[in-house]
Amino acid sequence: MVQSFCMVLWCGPQKMSTSDMADVSYKIIKTLKEFGEELDHKYLKVHKKKDAKEFDFTKENLEKLIEKSINKEGKVLFNDLPRRLGFFSSMNEDKSSGLSIGIGGTNPALNNSVTISLPYGGFSGFADRKSDFYNLFKNLVSIFKPYFAFVYNNFNKQLAEDFWSNKPTYVHWLNFYSNATIDIIGKKRIESLDNVEWVKSGCFIKLQDEPIDIENPEHLLLQKRVSEQMELI
Numbered sequence: 001m002v003q004s005f006c007m008v009l010w011c012g013p014q015k016m017s018t019s020d021m022a023d024v025s026y027k028i029i030k031t032l033k034e035f036g037e038e039l040d041h042k043y044l045k046v047h048k049k050k051d052a053k054e055f056d057f058t059k060e061n062l063e064k065l066i067e068k069s070i071n072k073e074g075k076v077l078f079n080d081l082p083r084r085l086g087f088f089s090s091m092n093e094d095k096s097s098g099l100s101i102g103i104g105g106t107n108p109a110l111n112n113s114v115t116i117s118l119p120y121g122g123f124s125g126f127a128d129r130k131s132d133f134y135n136l137f138k139n140l141v142s143i144f145k146p147y148f149a150f151v152y153n154n155f156n157k158q159l160a161e162d163f164w165s166n167k168p169t170y171v172h173w174l175n176f177y178s179n180a181t182i183d184i185i186g187k188k189r190i191e192s193l194d195n196v197e198w199v200k201s202g203c204f205i206k207l208q209d210e211p212i213d214i215e216n217p218e219h220l221l222l223q224k225r226v227s228e229q230m231e232l233i
């Protein structure tokens with residue numbers, strides 16, 4: 001089965017100027033581009049993909065795009081909601097990666113977020129770059145400063161996280177927990193795990209070297225066992 005994967009970063013309220021939002025967004029886009037063509041999000045999302053044109057990625061153009069993305073209803077502006085930006089990497093659907101950024105929201109009821117959907121087929125083209133991908137994940141965490149970030153298999157929908165929860169519900173292939181999230185889970189539970197990398201802002205957990213394959217029972221059993229060990233399920 002051809003499988004696909006998604007990287008997600010969730011952040012709480014962000015009080016930021018338009019310039020700061022553009023700066024963070026630019027760093028995210030640049031970091032993804034440096035990974036390789038697969039994650040070079042050249043195109044701005046539009047209603048009809050065939051009408052898409054390459055976007056000129058400068059900080060100034062991103063600022064203009066962010067200013068246009070203020071949520072509004074008639075003349076009423078909702079400045080507390082995240083500004084949402086969307087891009088994709090290729091006109092070829094099978095080779096395209098999608099990037100969604102929600103940034104600068106101050107409403108505590110809504111997460112700011114970064115979501116990267118990898119090209120269809122997932123890691124078939126990343127087979128020799130798993131270490132690079134893990135470093136990419138860590139770099140994006142450093143830029144966006146989420147309270148929770150993870151990489152999961154899109155075909156394992158029952159393990160998708162609750163967007164409204166402040167606590168993970170499962171351990172995924174790659175994970176990041178902020179110090180606040182560690183306090184909620186319990187540090188001792190995390191200390192009992194293998195493959196934990198502690199950093200000043202929290203910790204990274206790599207469940208195994210390979211991304212989760214939903215057709216591999218051993219992968220799913222490990223995921224379930226570690227999630228139970230952490231008392232997430």
